[in-house]
Amino acid sequence: MTATKLKTVRVWDLPTRLFHWSLVLLLAFLWYSGGGDEALMAWHMRAGYLLLALLLFRIAWGFIGSPWSRFRNFVATPRTAIDYGLRFLRGQQPIHLTHNPLGGLMVLAMLALLLLQTLTGLFATDDISIHGPLNDHVTSATARMLTRIHNWNFDLLLILAALHILAVIAHRLRHEPLTLAMITGRKNVPDPNAPDHPYTPIWKAALVIAGTATLVWTLVTFA
Numbered sequence: 001m002t003a004t005k006l007k008t009v010r011v012w013d014l015p016t017r018l019f020h021w022s023l024v025l026l027l028a029f030l031w032y033s034g035g036g037d038e039a040l041m042a043w044h045m046r047a048g049y050l051l052l053a054l055l056l057f058r059i060a061w062g063f064i065g066s067p068w069s070r071f072r073n074f075v076a077t078p079r080t081a082i083d084y085g086l087r088f089l090r091g092q093q094p095i096h097l098t099h100n101p102l103g104g105l106m107v108l109a110m111l112a113l114l115l116l117q118t119l120t121g122l123f124a125t126d127d128i129s130i131h132g133p134l135n136d137h138v139t140s141a142t143a144r145m146l147t148r149i150h151n152w153n154f155d156l157l158l159i160l161a162a163l164h165i166l167a168v169i170a171h172r173l174r175h176e177p178l179t180l181a182m183i184t185g186r187k188n189v190p191d192p193n194a195p196d197h198p199y200t201p202i203w204k205a206a207l208v209i210a211g212t213a214t215l216v217w218t219l220v221t222f223a
């Protein structure tokens with residue numbers, strides 16, 4: 001039997017990897033700090049602003065980032081996603097360089113819920129001493145509703161994160177080590193013709209993150 005020759009290709013650029021692991025750390029901190037005392041809540045809000053800037057960056061990167069980070073290369077129809085899921089259950093799933101069709105929909109869902117989480121946080125209040133920076137712009141009834149969404153949505157986010165981690169483990173059991181690629185940026189694939197696209201230059205990421213950070217800072221400082 002001849003061993004299959006593996007080709008190493010670039011998949012996740014540095015900005016996408018930094019986004020992912022910062023997201024994991026920030027979410028853990030936001031979980032720990034939410035509902036803490038006033039000093040901890042001040043850090044909870046700062047971490048939320050940082051997360052919002054990173055999310056806006058990732059959305060922009062989904063249009064101008066490296067090929068496998070772009071939405072148009074991994075957002076599939078629900079039918080394709082179901083088909084992939086069925087093939088995965090039979091152990092016949094193809095290897096994807098970007099997110100697989102099911103994973104791509106999960107990524108979209110997580111980004112949408114994370115955006116909802118950070119935006120509702122801007123209006124949230126504990127009705128005593130802690131208020132998001134845009135809380136003054138809505139009525140107290142609206143603020144209470146947005147605060148409830150902020151609380152429930154976090155539980156939903158934790159469920160999606162748990163499913164996401166289970167999916168990564170399931171792929172590992174099928175000998176597809178996805179996590180390594182999210183660390184090194186590279187995948188080893190048994191296809192000598194797999195494309196190895198260059199990454200989008202890092203200065204573009206620096207410009208975009210500077211822009212989204214400035215936008216969020218302006219919003220929370222002057223609104």
Ligand code: HEM
Nearest residue numbers: 016020024027098099100103107110161165168178179182
């Ligand atoms: C709070 C927990 C987590 C959240 C919210 C989260 C969220 C995400 C998101 C949004 C992406 C898409 C990245 C992008 O395209 O920019 C992603 C991808 C990925 N995540 Fe996570 N993640 C979490 C934890 C983890 C952990 C603990 C691992 C590994 C053990 C992991 C491994 C991966 C991998 C391997 C991918 C790429 C999947 C693929 O190849 O399609 N994630 N994650």
